[in-house]
Structure formats: structure tokens, C-alpha cells
Amino acid sequence: MSFKLGSAAVVIGxxxxxxxxxxxxxxxxxxxxxxxxxxxxxxxxxDTACSKTAAKGxxxxxxxxxxxxxxxxxxxxxxxxxxxxxxxxxxxxxxF
Amino acid sequence: MRVPITSPSESLRAGNRVxxxxxxxxxxxxFGTAVFLFLNLPDANAFNARVERxxxxxxxxxxxxxxxxxxxxxxSGTAFSEVLSSYxxxxxxxxxxxxxxxxAALVFLVTIVALNRRISAIQRSGIQVxxxxxxxxxxxxxINDLEFKLTEAAIETLSVLAxxxxxxxxxxxxxxxxxxxxxxxxxxxxxxxxxxxKRLRDTLGNQLVSELLVKTIARRGYVLAVGKDVIxxx
Numbered sequence: 446m447s448f449k450l451g452s453a454a455v456v457i458g459x460x461x462x463x464x465x466x467x468x469x470x471x472x473x474x475x476x477x478x479x480x481x482x483x484x485x486x487x488x489x490x491x492d493t494a495c496s497k498t499a500a501k502g503x504x505x506x507x508x509x510x511x512x513x514x515x516x517x518x519x520x521x522x523x524x525x526x527x528x529x530x531x532x533x534x535x536x537x538x539x540x541f
Numbered sequence: 542m543r544v545p546i547t548s549p550s551e552s553l554r555a556g557n558r559v560x561x562x563x564x565x566x567x568x569x570x571x572f573g574t575a576v577f578l579f580l581n582l583p584d585a586n587a588f589n590a591r592v593e594r595x596x597x598x599x600x601x602x603x604x605x606x607x608x609x610x611x612x613x614x615x616x617s618g619t620a621f622s623e624v625l626s627s628y629x630x631x632x633x634x635x636x637x638x639x640x641x642x643x644x645a646a647l648v649f650l651v652t653i654v655a656l657n658r659r660i661s662a663i664q665r666s667g668i669q670v671x672x673x674x675x676x677x678x679x680x681x682x683x684i685n686d687l688e689f690k691l692t693e694a695a696i697e698t699l700s701v702l703a704x705x706x707x708x709x710x711x712x713x714x715x716x717x718x719x720x721x722x723x724x725x726x727x728x729x730x731x732x733x734x735x736x737x738x739k740r741l742r743d744t745l746g747n748q749l750v751s752e753l754l755v756k757t758i759a760r761r762g763y764v765l766a767v768g769k770d771v772i773x774x775x
Contacts, residue, residue, distance in 0.1 A: 474596060481589040481598050481615035485603040516597050535601045
């Protein structure tokens with residue numbers, strides 16, 4: 446019993462550790478031109494950029510390195526919102 | 542009725558001015574049309590921009606399938622933009638053709654006007670000899686395809702005058718007589734040459750007038766060979 450509890454605690458601890466660096470996430474829409482390609486993605490933000498306007502400044506250069514242009518930031522959310530967005534973001538889940 | 546006198550060079554200059562002005566006007570009008578047409582053609586990226594706006598404005602459009610669908614829509618728009626660029630080329634070629642045709646039409650119009658003027662000038666100036674063909678064998682001379690029979694002596698005189706004309710020479714009566722009789726001009730009488738010229742004028746003039754002016758209609762009589770409307774009496 447205590448072993449099970451302990452392992453559960455480790456699992457939770459590990460899961461939290463992954464997100465521990467960032468308590469703050471954003472979902473956004475981006476595009477590429479010629480031909481037009483679109484994607485919806487989720488990124489982790491540093492704690493200092495937990496607003497939509499600050500997030501824009503952080504996400505834009507990150508996307509540009511991958512050849513994408515940021516269209517808009519939809520929302521800022523905590524770790525609890527990650528699960529529901531994971532499926533939609535697909536390949537762009539926490540990839541930038 | 543008096544017709545205002547214009548010199549040929551003056552009308553030529555006026556014609557050139559009309560051509561230059563007309564060509565400028567045609568090019569300006571068609572260039573304006575081309576610019577208007579090209580500006581009014583939808584931009585090739587218009588479709589992509591619409592799809593992008595659709596994507597941005599609808600927060601719900603986040604699933605992978607929906608995004609794929611939007612991308613396919615945008616791709617069909619890109620195909621449409623290729624059609625547009627081919628339209629552009631077609632329009633450009635057609636406009637160039639239209640310009641060339643209009644310029645050609647203008648030049649032809651001006652040419653026709655100039656030709657009409659020349660023709661009316663020729664009509665007013667009387668008989669215009671455009672060809673003179675002397676046939677010594679058949680003793681005939683063909684003036685503008687009209688055949689006139691002459692005596693041997695008259696043909697000689699005409700030939701001598703024609704040869705002198707080709708050399709840009711003017712001959713005295715004595716010289717004409719000298720060439721025809723084969724003697725030196727100083728031994729010849731001026732009057733003899735004058736008589737030859739008079740005979741040539743008589744026979745040729747008589748036939749010319751009867752061909753061009755006073756016609757003989759066999760077994761019926763004589764008639765003037767001019768239009769009714771050009772006759773005027775004072």
C-alpha cells in the first residue's frame with residue numbers, strides 16, 4: 446500500500462516536474478505563405494510572459510525560427526488546460 | 542466654286558501630324574484600358590487572405606481536420622491564381638493586337654485621304670500620260686493603253702522626240718529634220734522640222750480628241766465622251 450502510494454507520488458512528481466519550469470501556457474494560430482499552410486499549436490511560456498501581449502513577443506521569434514508567422518494568441522492557461530488541447534495541437538504540441 | 546489651294550507638302554505635314562496625334566491617342570487610350578483592367582483583376586493572394594482571416598476569426602477552428610480542410614481551400618485558390626495570371630497574359634496580348642490594328646487602320650485611313658486628294662488633283666489636271674509605248678513595226682503608239690495608228694513619218698518624229706526626252710534634251714526643228722533625214726542640222730531648214738511636228742500633232746491630236754472627247758458611234762453619230770454633270774456653260 447505504502448509502495449503504491451509512493452509510486453503514485455513519484456508519477457505525479459514526474460508529471461509536475463515536466464511542467465514545473467512553466468506554469469503558464471498559450472495556444473496560438475500560425476501560418477506559412479506560398480503555399481498557405483496553417484497550424485494550431487500550444488507552447489510553454491516563461492513565468493514572465495503570462496499575458497497575451499507578452500506571449501506574442503515570446504512566441505513570434507520562436508515560430509520565425511521554424512519559418513512560421515504568428516497569426517494570433519487564443520488564450521493563456523495553466524497546466525490544467527493542457528490535456529484538452531493536446532489532441533488538436535497534434536504535432537505542434539509544445540514543439541516550439 | 543473655288544477650292545482652297547493647298548500645297549502637297551502642306552497636306553503631307555498635316556497628315557503626319559494626324560498620324561502622330563492619332564497613334565499617341567490610341568496608345569494612351571489602350572494603355573489606360575490595360576492599367577484599368579490589370580488593377581481590377583483580383584489579386585492572386587486574395588483567396589489565401591480570405592482563408593487566413595477565416596482561420597483567425599474563428600477560435601473554434603482548431604482541430605487538425607478543420608485546418609487541413611482550410612489548407613485545401615487555400616490550395617484551390619492558388620490554382621485559381623494561376624488561371625488569373627494566364628488571363629493577364631491573354632489580355633495583354635489582345636491589347637497589343639488591338640493597338641497594332643488600330644494604328645494600322647489609322648495609317649490606312651490617312652493614306653486613303655491622301656490618295657483621294659491626289660486622285661482628284663489628277664482628275665483636274667487633264668490627261669495624265671502614265672505610259673507611252675511606241676511600236677515602230679505596226680506604226681502605232683500606245684498612250685495609257687489607248688492605241689493610235691500613225692503614219693511612218695509621224696512615228697519617226699515621235700521616236701526622235703521620245704529619245705530626246707529620255708536624254709532630257711530640247712530639239713529645234715532643224716535638229717529634228719537633221720536626225721530624220723540623216724543630214725547635219727546646220728544644213729536643214731527649221732521649217733521642215735516644224736512641218737513634221739505639225740503633222741504629228743495633227744494626226745495624233747485628232748485621234749486623241751476623238752478617243753477622249755468627241756467619240757464616233759458607228760452608224761449613229763457623234764457624242765461627247767464626258768460626264769453630264771461636269772459640263773457648264775456661261
